[in-house]
Amino acid sequence: MNCLEVRQLILADPARLPQEARLHLQQCQRCYGFAEEMNQLNQDLTQAFRVPVPEELSSRILLRHALEGDQPESSPVKRRGWMMALAASLIVSLSISLWLNLNVTEDKPLLAEAILGHMPHEAAIVEQAHNLTHDKRIDQVLAQINATRQGDLGPVVYATVCIIDGMEMAHLAIEEEGVHYTVMLIPTAAFSAPTWFENDRWQGVAASGAGSTVAILTDVQRQRPPAETRQKLSDMAESYQRLLGYNAASAS
Amino acid sequence: MSDQSRQRRYQNLVEGYSGWLYRYAYWITGDATTAEDLVQETFLRAWRFLDGLQEESAAKSWLTTILRRENARRFERKQLDYSDVELDTVPTDNQTFDARPEVLALRNALQHLPVKYREPLLLQVIDGYTLDEIAEQFDLPRNTVATRLHRARQKLRKHLEGEELLIADELS
Ligand SMILES: [Zn+2]
Ligand SMILES: [Zn+2]
Numbered sequence: 087m088n089c090l091e092v093r094q095l096i097l098a099d100p101a102r103l104p105q106e107a108r109l110h111l112q113q114c115q116r117c118y119g120f121a122e123e124m125n126q127l128n129q130d131l132t133q134a135f136r137v138p139v140p141e142e143l144s145s146r147i148l149l150r151h152a153l154e155g156d157q158p159e160s161s162p163v164k165r166r167g168w169m170m171a172l173a174a175s176l177i178v179s180l181s182i183s184l185w186l187n188l189n190v191t192e193d194k195p196l197l198a199e200a201i202l203g204h205m206p207h208e209a210a211i212v213e214q215a216h217n218l219t220h221d222k223r224i225d226q227v228l229a230q231i232n233a234t235r236q237g238d239l240g241p242v243v244y245a246t247v248c249i250i251d252g253m254e255m256a257h258l259a260i261e262e263e264g265v266h267y268t269v270m271l272i273p274t275a276a277f278s279a280p281t282w283f284e285n286d287r288w289q290g291v292a293a294s295g296a297g298s299t300v301a302i303l304t305d306v307q308r309q310r311p312p313a314e315t316r317q318k319l320s321d322m323a324e325s326y327q328r329l330l331g332y333n334a335a336s337a338s
Numbered sequence: 339m340s341d342q343s344r345q346r347r348y349q350n351l352v353e354g355y356s357g358w359l360y361r362y363a364y365w366i367t368g369d370a371t372t373a374e375d376l377v378q379e380t381f382l383r384a385w386r387f388l389d390g391l392q393e394e395s396a397a398k399s400w401l402t403t404i405l406r407r408e409n410a411r412r413f414e415r416k417q418l419d420y421s422d423v424e425l426d427t428v429p430t431d432n433q434t435f436d437a438r439p440e441v442l443a444l445r446n447a448l449q450h451l452p453v454k455y456r457e458p459l460l461l462q463v464i465d466g467y468t469l470d471e472i473a474e475q476f477d478l479p480r481n482t483v484a485t486r487l488h489r490a491r492q493k494l495r496k497h498l499e500g501e502e503l504l505i506a507d508e509l510s
Binding site for chain 2 (some may be wrong): 097098099101102124127128130132134136137140143144145146147148150151180193226227230246247255274
């Protein structure tokens with residue numbers, strides 16, 4: 087076995103060299119040194135791969151399981167509950183009505199529609215779950231969209247980064263005075279004017295400032311009178327615009 | 339299987355393997371938040387198909403396969419391809435990392451390594467998979483796996499050498 091062949095074996099799996107290659111190492115100082123180096127690399131890799139696992143990961147998985155994972159796929163029993171009915175009704179009758187006759191271009195209602203279509207993703211997790219998130223998690227999520235908190239974002243119960251319609255955005259769920267709000271923070275100005283949108287389950291407003299967009303949604307049914315809700319959502323959108331700072335996005 | 343023993347079996351899987359799956363997900367997605375979501379999805383699916391897992395000794399590779407499929411589905415849904423991951427979603431939360439310089443340099447090098455090289459390396463180094471076992475897991479010829487691992491180490495080595503030259507430059 088020559089040096090080249092031995093080195094190929096070392097590069098493929100330094101920890102499991104065949105007998106023939108090991109004999110070569112006893113006679114070849116340079117290949118021996120190379121094998122040592124690759125074994126050291128393996129040890130360093132072991133450390134490098136061991137990124138910290140988030141605290142309470144198992145508990146969060148089991149909590150989510152308790153909330154929604156109760157039916158085996160093979161079971162003839164259909165998954166019940168409002169979530170499924172909701173998902174179905176959304177697919178059948180996803181209709182967006184713009185409440186205000188604003189000057190919006192074609193693609194913006196599409197993004198609004200995409201956000202509405204995304205809502206069942208959250209509903210499953212958040213409906214009963216509380217305190218699933220903490221400041222560090224929120225900051226990590228915001229960092230991914232190049233944003234930082236400038237103040238208290240309120241009682242956030244869920245935070246993650248979602249890609250909707252090709253756009254990466256922070257997806258937060260807020261629980262305030264028993265009312266559930268969904269906040270989407272988008273690091274681009276996607277709407278030229280405030281846009282209202284709704285389907286039979288959710289209503290929301292999206293508004294853009296300099297280089298960023300906030301969309302806030304809430305439940306249609308157990309809500310205050312429409313005018314009051316709209317006012318509340320507008321106020322929230324405005325305050326979230328103020329509460330977030332965006333770094334100049336280096337898109338390279 | 340009784341409901342209770344099914345639940346207990348599931349809980350053992352979650353507690354035993356969520357850490358492994360998280361790290362695996364982290365290194366194929368390059369992103370902490372996505373990794374956690376992926377592990378969540380994996381376990382939701384694992385529960386539904388739990389009866390398909392015959393032997394506990396196969397659990398880890400069974401779960402890893404589910405996770406890889408979930409990741410592929412994520413790409414289908416978002417119509418992205420792997421090259422997007424390598425370029426765009428290098429983790430930003432560096433404060434959660436082991437901060438020793440050699441480990442940081444290596445993590446950095448790993449993040450520049452294409453996923454197809456990173457993934458078999460992870461299985462081999464962390465979990466002691468043989469070339470044949472990796473070939474089986476990925477459904478690839480053994481030679482292809484050997485070549486990928488070979489290239490992975492060459493690329494890492496080259497990257498680390500470049501890094502050392504930079505440091506030497508700064509010191510001189
Ligand atoms: Zn030699
Ligand atoms: Zn989301």
